[in-house]
Amino acid sequence: MFLSNIFTDPDLLERYTEIAQSSLLPLLKGAFFYTIPLSIISFIIGLILAIFTAxxxxxxxxxxxxxxxxxxxxxRGTPLLVQLFIIFYGLPNLNIIIDPFPAAVIGFSLSVGAYGSEIVRAAISSIPKGQWEAGYSIGMSYSQNLKRIILPQAARVSLPPLSNTFISLIKDTSLASMILVVEMFRVAQQIASTNYEFLLLYSEVALLYWIICFPLTIIQQHIEERLSKHLVK
Structure with missing residues (x-):
């Protein structure tokens, strides 16, 4: 019914086209200034936390x-949205007030750290014990062994699942709209609240999420293929 109305009513089609075009720039600003930086910053911090936790x-x-x-x-046992609410809305009860963007970074980083730590731990555990013994046999300390031998090999094993984590994180940043971060989905909500074209705006923002994630998925598949060929050799 929605699509049939668009194509049979030129005025409606023109209206939807104008709304989609006028909303594109604000949505892109939300993506480049909030969604993408939030994803990158949270993933980097979360990855560091994941390594130390593992x-x-x-x-x-x-x-x-x-x-x-x-x-x-x-x-891992509580919803990410609840975690964000506790950080942003709950901590002020303890006189700890955090701005929306830093609160989102903290929440997403802690989540990535928890999930990523199990990926890193499994990758490190997959390295044969002989690799550790070889490092110790030439006089390396634990930290040297870890830095020069174990982690580089574990990075290859953990790269594909960590790539999945990053792609999922980009989509999960839409939850930051619930704590007032003006990321891409929040912008779509604000625009839709003025023209009441929720289906159009939410469909447009979904398309933009897909456009961001699709190239990353292709890159991930390419990396996996290269790693699999290397492991076979």
């Missing part, structure tokens, strides 16, 4: 193991 889980120090497990359990 190492803590594999540590011989029990306290570090328990702390890492508790952190992972909490952030």
């Amino acid at each position: 190492l803590a889980r594999m540590s011989d120090i029990k306290v570090l193991q328990y702390l890492a497990r508790i952190y992972i359990s909490i952030f």
Whole structure:
């Protein structure tokens, strides 16, 4: 019914075209100034946190193991939206007030860190123990062994699933609209609230998310193919 009305009513088609064109620039601004930076910053911080959390889980120090497990359990076992609400709306009750964008970065980074740590831990565990022993045999310390031998190999194993995490993060940034971050979906909500063309605006923003994620998916597939050929050789 929606599509048939558009193509049978020239005035309606013109109206929708004008709305789509006028909303494109604000949506792109929301993407380039908020959605994409939020994704990149949160992923980088989350990845660093994931590496340290994975190492803590594999540590011989029990306290570090328990702390890492508790952190992972909490952030993997609760909804991301609830986490964002606690950070942005809940912490002010403790006189801790965080602006929308930093609050979103904190929430997404903690989430990426929890999920990414299990990916990194599995990748490190997949490296044969002989690699560790080879490093120790030539006098390397634990940190040197980890930096020069283990992590470079683990990076190859963890790259495909971490790429999936990044692509998912880009889509999850739409949740930041719920804590007043003016990212792409928030802009679509604001525009739709003035003209009430929710289907059109939300469809347009969905298309933009797809345009952003599709090239990343192609790049990910290319990387996976290259890694698989390298592993076969």
